[in-house]
Amino acid sequence: MAIKLLLENAHIEGIRSYDVYRKHGGYRSVEKAFKMTPDEIVEEVKKSGLRGRGGAGFPTGLKWSFLAKPEGVPRHLVCNADESEPGTFKDRYLMEFLPHLLIEGLIVSSFALNSNHTYIYIRGEYAWIVDILDQAIAEAKNNGWLGKNILGTGFDCEIYVHRGAGAYICGEETALIESLEGKRGNPRIKPPFPAVQGVWMRPTVVNNVETLAAVVPIINNGGEAYSKIGIGKSTGTKLLSACGNINKPGIYEIDMTCSVEEFIYSDEYCGGIAKGKKLKACIPGGSSVPILPANLLLKTAKGETRIMSYESLADGGFATGSMMGSGGFEVLDEDQCVVRHTMSLARFYNHESCGQCSPCREGTGWMYKILKNLEYGKGKMSDIDLLWDIQRKIEGNTICPLGDAAAWPVAAAIRHFRDEFEWHVLNPDESQKRNYGLAHYADPIHVPAAVG
């Protein structure tokens, strides 16, 4: 039976309201945290092995310990709720159905970081969730969990919801900070890092919604107990948002030990490929991470069972592996065209590039144009190499990781599906009428015998 730390109470009727949430053990972690020192809380989070759930997977406790503490300068915690990575919709679920879990995590984390004014930066399109969060904040405040001198501790804290206005780039933490300051979402050059100079040039920690919600079970059960769940450096539980051509799209909490195969085919999770089709490919961690063909998804290049952990999903590096990323798990069936799908993602990154760095601003548009030609039967064989060349020149040459995020999907598509691209070039008319199909992408891979 899967362990549920975040979604355990998600299906209780009325859990969105304070009274029901509290009755089911809500806000216990705040009571416990207030008996600890802020440093002890940071230690507990360090011990848990919790990694940032937004996509980068950076250890949260370590990030917190970097926060500068200059005398007399306020510090801020900012919750990154700008969920916009295609395939990802887990934070939306948490906020929509368990708003108090986030507020509880925010209060504990604000106390640990001494943030008296904490902000939730939420993507503008989640307009109705702003109301849900505002309501939860008001309830928490009426019950004494927010405001001045909370529970007589002397700690003051206010939480404000700040609505974005449609810009993927604002999920990048320095762009988010710029946006919170009322500016265009142009990422900043680092250093200085937000931990030293963040919002209004004050020390700032930016954490994803799921990360901050995970602080609640960590404090309740202890960091050590959390670290024992999962495997290796993939501790605790992870929310996955499953979508694409599967029978049961939705949000699943996993302990990162289940196999990819089980996740896709078991009734507990995705329930198999929709309409009885076959699996062709999958993007396991949000659109930025490399797409894998079925045969490299279920098993690693070494022929081992791939599991849903940070390490196993990344096994083989970009040559034969992918990444956990944000947990946006998109499955493509045998009828999907990888060229067309890659074109759609290229359009996305072109639309979302902030325009600050030329490799990304120009490169994303160029890649989209070439992919459009290939998809619509107007491509040349040399376009495939050109695409490869462009993505390579974007990667690593931009201020923020959006450039990499735009380059990787194109690189992986060419790396693993080159013959599908070539087929489009060689069959311009036929490719307009039918798709390349499953081809050999689910065939068992040849595993070379170990040398020596």
Next chain:
Amino acid sequence: MTIKFSEEKLNAVKELIARYPEGKQKSALLPLLHMAQDEFGGWLDVPVMDYVAELLSIEPIEVYEVATFYSMFNMKPVGKYMFEVCQTGPCMVNGSDDIIDYIKNKLGITVGQTTPDGMFTLKTVECLGACGYAPMMQLGKTYREHLTKEKIDRIIDECRKNASVNN
């Protein structure tokens, strides 16, 4: 149209500004632009942006450069109901292209256009975080998910009905 918030809205503006440190009132710019767009006809005309600049004591250019950066701010008039249909990967593999084509034919407009009666605007957008409930679109403050042609018909009828009730 007089471009001025009501007393009640002005109090809300004050409350918003007070959420940020003193002297950092510019931080309230995005929330204020949302308010202004909702209040003054669904888009941000130059006088509207100038009014927001005045409320925040910042230069108009600081508002223009921000308003044009974010996709949710409309720089020209839009219909009473805007269908913002997602076309990114996960929606695409679940048939968003067909939905977009269906809306185009049904309303007789292409992407980016508004029906002559000013009722509907069709816009394609990039991932809105509803990938598991694809295909989807945003309509006003809410999402419409698991779209089908029949569902589009119903939504269009519903909008027309609401418009005639409100008039």
